[in-house]
Amino acid sequence: MLRAALPAVLLLLAGCATQTRPVADVAPPAPQTPPKAMQWLYGSGEGAAISRQAYNALAAYTATVAADRKAGRPVRSAILAPGATLDAPRFVECAGGQPLAAMFDVDETVLLNLGFEYDDAKGGVRPWDEDRWARWEQAGADKVLPVPGAVEALATLRAQGLTILFNSNRNTANGAFTKAAIEGAGLGPAVAGDTLYLKGDVAPGSGKDPRRLKASEHYCIVALGGDQLGDFSDQFGPLMKDIPGRRAWVGQGAIARLWGAGWFVLPNPLYGTGTVGSYDDVFPADKRWTDQGGK
Template sequence: MMTKRSALLAGLGGICLQGCVAAAAIPVIAGAGSIVRSGVSGDDEAQAPEGTVIVAQPPAQAPSSDVPETAASAPYLATSAPAEAADAPTTPVAAAPPPAEPAVLTPPPAQEPIAQTRAASPAISEVEAAAQEALASIRAAEAERVSGMAPVPSAAATTGAQSDSTYAAIRSYTLQTLAGGIPLPSAQLADPSSLEPVRRECAGDPPTIVIDLDPAGDLAPISGPIAVNTGLGRVLAEMRARGVTIAWVTNRGAMDARAIRDRLVASGLDPEARDVVYVERYPGESKQSRRDTLAQNHCIIAMAGDERSDFDDLYNYLRDESGAQSLEPMLGAGWFLIDNPVGQ
């Protein structure tokens, strides 16, 4: 009984051994070159069939010919291509000749740029022309001085001299009035209808100079060119520094107030836009009404304009101004006839 059992077990062991060796041989073949050894001990190794334990080893050249060759060739191609591209620029750099054109050019003569500059710059010719004109004037004046002939003043020069003289009279009278102390003499008539040069009385109100901006029979210009009135502007600047208020009167409406202000600034008469401008507050308002309103809290010590009605509206109702001859002493003593200060 025991003998049959032992024989059965031995047979089963051989079958199991063959199965194990076969199982071990499968990965060897699939791995293409891997050697696996199945170990058995004792008598079992001798009883195993010969075909199941011998595995043929693949040739050693197979690994280097398949995968490694492809892998090695790829990096070689990748590195060799940039090397050729890097070597490419060396050929044109070495072959490019140095530019010879600057060496061939010759500088132009020094006289040509000067001539071109003078021809292209009208400012230089204008300056030269002005210098020549000034030189000619100096020579003419010298010749007249030597010959004893005095030059005849032009109409514009005469008008300018008269204006400067009038501005000087305004300054002189104002300084004299301020030095007289309070009460200050007013430049307004106490009773215009009497045609008598009797002045109003002023309390200790701020001294004020009123200047009319409208030319005779017209309105103050608000456009067009305007000259800087340095003579009157200088006098008014001094008066402001002495505490005198400057007021301007015009029949322009409120919509033109800004334009009037800009014109005063541009002419130098009120460069800092500090003065008061009395425009027409409603249609038909008289300038006398505005002067009277100002006189309620100011002492009008001087008035300036280009016609007598700028001093009092009574002249607008006279058929003949000679009928108010009794008021002529006011001229130069509070009333001052001047050219329109903002005229063109």
């Protein structure tokens, strides 16, 4: 009896072995709540209020610019001219006949990528994956919402006589999907090569300056909106690894006076060049405190 039963026992054990995954291969459970940065940006009143504050300020600024143009007074472009630097900024000259325009980044500036970030939150935030993002661009056009205040502000700017331009690092090959996302959220129209500029449209790579300059051939761009410093000038790029330096640069000289007066920043604590830095980068040595009371 024992010898007859042994093969069955071994078969049962073998079956258990094939059904049991090593602990290291078991996917971790989904977090019970989204990361705090997502809670804040997508769920909080405070996040929505800051976005509306930026868009209200932008619309007030462009109203003044539009009035100046109507009165025949000169207006200033928000686009740094070729050869200009952050410490000696010069701006593209606006021809008198050029229509006024405002240019916006897309992701987390006019569109909130709720579907993509939901997938990130449920799966545990993963390293950046270009292929995954491309799949999102193609499938997520109806899984976005406009940034609070964006629809109203862009309508106001159009009523002021401005053209709305979009400058995004989304893929050119997925331009039809990006157009659908923008227009489906009530932010359009978005016309490829005219009011919609995507990565690779003008020059290789993800730099946005060539697209800004190309659009400036046709429009006097008086306002920029974005959630990353690169949405205003590619010259911020080399500063991104110098955390104290980049904070100093945005408050220096003429650049400091552009925030809220041509350059408008939307909040994004989720990703990008602003979400890096070690303890040494973020906390000055003379401003650190350790609670000794509980020791």
